[in-house]
Amino acid sequence: MKYFWDYIILLLSIAGSIASIVGYFNQEITIEATIAICFLGTILLFSMFHDWYYTIKFRKRANYINLFSEINTAYSLIRDVEINSVQEATNYLMTYCEAVSNVFTSVKGNRIGTCVKLLMDDNSDAYLLTQARDYYSKTHNRKTGSADKTRHLMDENSDFSFIYKNIDNDLVDSSYFFSNNLLKEEDYRNSRLNDWRLKQIPMIPKSFIKYFTWPLPYKSTIVVPIFPLNRELQSKEKLRGYLCIDSPKTGTFNIPEDKEILRGMAAEICPIIDKLINITTEQ
Numbered sequence: 001m002k003y004f005w006d007y008i009i010l011l012l013s014i015a016g017s018i019a020s021i022v023g024y025f026n027q028e029i030t031i032e033a034t035i036a037i038c039f040l041g042t043i044l045l046f047s048m049f050h051d052w053y054y055t056i057k058f059r060k061r062a063n064y065i066n067l068f069s070e071i072n073t074a075y076s077l078i079r080d081v082e083i084n085s086v087q088e089a090t091n092y093l094m095t096y097c098e099a100v101s102n103v104f105t106s107v108k109g110n111r112i113g114t115c116v117k118l119l120m121d122d123n124s125d126a127y128l129l130t131q132a133r134d135y136y137s138k139t140h141n142r143k144t145g146s147a148d149k150t151r152h153l154m155d156e157n158s159d160f161s162f163i164y165k166n167i168d169n170d171l172v173d174s175s176y177f178f179s180n181n182l183l184k185e186e187d188y189r190n191s192r193l194n195d196w197r198l199k200q201i202p203m204i205p206k207s208f209i210k211y212f213t214w215p216l217p218y219k220s221t222i223v224v225p226i227f228p229l230n231r232e233l234q235s236k237e238k239l240r241g242y243l244c245i246d247s248p249k250t251g252t253f254n255i256p257e258d259k260e261i262l263r264g265m266a267a268e269i270c271p272i273i274d275k276l277i278n279i280t281t282e283q
Contacts, residue, residue, distance in 0.1 A: 242266075
């Protein structure tokens with residue numbers, strides 16, 4: 001509603017331009033004048049739509065200005081905290097996931113899911129364990145920990161395996177995985193899609209069927225690795241896991257802004273995960 005009148009004025013301007021062109025056609029004018037009016041009207045309409053596009057784009061960018069206080073609040077929730085058990089560490093991660101979710105939800109205008117996935121190793125098979133989620137996701141049938149019965153093997157998930165396999169490759173930017181429309185990712189792999197098959201309905205386009213039968217609760221996502229931002233400390237051996245955000249809508253995220261914010265927020269939880277790993281190892 002903050003920018004409602006901006007859009008109303010633009011709409012009225014476009015409507016006025018169209019009305020003027022229609023009005024001229026109802027008058028007895030020469031063919032030359034008709035061509036000139038159509039040409040100028042087309043340019044005017046293009047200008048109006050151009051201004052409208054950049055107004056929307058600017059308003060989206062302007063929302064980022066208000067993020068700094070929310071990001072600082074998120075950091076303050078987990079800095080210098082005492083952790084003596086796995087449950088305490090998990091609780092802090094859940095609190096942080098909620099803060100990350102609130103940061104991006106305030107910018108995007110729709111609920112953004114957030115989770116922390118830890119990198120595990122079982123007989124040389126790397127897999128992911130969802131350690132924490134934001135509260136909304138957790139209460140809307142998105143499971144964590146032992147409640148999640150799906151085994152998330154690294155090779156069965158495009159987002160995690162892309163980062164994992166390319167961390168030590170200086171020729172590939174493995175600092176994130178991003179898709180604004182997972183439905184268009186033909187080779188996208190996700191362990192929750194292993195038992196899902198796209199139905200074939202005669203005369204109905206596959207894209208239409210896929211849109212309405214897509215089983216995942218999100219259609220766009222950004223995933224970043226959890227380790228320090230210092231490039232010298234980024235290697236496969238130092239990878240703790242992943243910080244993930246997602247949205248039920250397509251076209252939600254902006255690169256590189258969202259990716260850089262998320263990378264910084266991922267680096268902040270390294271100490272908590274290190275304490276969690278130490279506690280688990282000592283048990």
